[in-house]
């Protein structure tokens with residue numbers, strides 16, 4: 001046992017992950033079924049919160065969709081009844097995460113811990129047992145497509161790779177905890193890993209990257225596009241063979257621009273603090289969900305199933321590996337679409353598209369004072385495709401006013417903002433809005449949440465703190 005790394009369990013889990021990659025969809029469903037039955041047993045025996053919620057659903061043959069949905073607020077209110085180890089308390093965890101010296105340290109000597117900065121109030125704290133950490137590590141290192149045909153899909157520091165993580169580098173966030181763990185797993189390769197903070201001026205980020213010359217850069221799409229623009233103007237001079245993105249939506253125009261300006265492959269990844277590796281991108285550029293270790297249910301706003309080919313209102317997550325802080329039919333808040341056809345890559349794992357990351361729609365005024373909803377995905381598409389704007393933040397001031405901010409200045413940006421404002425107003429008018437005013441501002445640094453992510457569309461009662 002090395003901190004939160006149980007090497008024997010990691011080995012067994014890695015073999016299972018490799019075997020599942022060659023299995024049939026039916027064999028993966030059989031794994032799901034078996035792991036779900038085991039999870040339900042744990043819930044009934046070990047979590048008093050879930051035992052209470054499931055008291056009328058004890059039939060082991062009951063389908064998943066007949067079981068109750070649970071939300072984050074309820075879990076946090078009854079945190080000590082949720083976790084299955086009585087030694088874990090929310091109070092103790094808050095003390096732990098308040099100490100920056102303890103980032104990446106195993107809690108109680110055996111649990112991985114990280115937090116996510118919520119949209120309001122105290123952060124949610126996530127506790128991972130040894131099995132869950134082994135699943136994270138195995139999926140992260142093994143389930144990844146080669147960047148070029150025939151190339152090695154694995155990328156470890158010390159195998160010639162220099163990996164830069166560009167993000168928030170302090171705080172008990174999952175990405176920071178994982179980098180600390182990686183450095184403890186590969187102490188001989190610590191020089192090949194670099195954490196670069198985005199809380200410093202962009203010029204300093206560029207300077208650090210130029211000096212480090214990474215072969216791989218892991219970051220958020222909003223940072224990747226900013227770096228790509230720096231490369232285009234000659235300030236940044238790096239030659240990575242890949243950019244790994246995650247944490248925010250990666251749109252097709254942003255992906256194409258990053259790939260073109262940085263002359264490298266872009267690989268996206270879909271994860272959440274609740275489950276770090278929900279889906280990985282295959283060689284065909286599609287996201288495959290790791291359904292051997294999780295279950296995803298796309299549902300509408302009343303938690304009814306949404307068929308493949310249709311975007312969900314939210315998604316229910318069931319974590320089939322974590323027994324210490326179990327998640328069954330947990331409302332993740334993200335909007336996904338299950339593909340109707342299998343992928344050409346031949347993977348047995350289902351294909352999903354992620355269209356929204358917990359993004360609330362904007363609500364503006366329509367005819368007769370009726371509310372009109374503007375969807376974040378549509379807004380970002382309009383601004384990217386019709387105005388060529390990739391780095392921006394659209395904040396709603398009130399029912400009739402939006403503020404469009406960009407970090408750049410100059411005549412070209414002013415022209416792009418004018419085009420963007422017009423395109424947004426046209427889109428909003430088609431949706432039924434009246435008298436929408438768009439204020440534009442240049443030279444404004446994008447406001448990031450505590451964990452470094454950017455919400456490109458910010459509703460008035462949501463926080464950009466992600």
Ligand SMILES: [Zn+2]
Nearest residue numbers: 282284343345
């Ligand atoms: Zn595929």
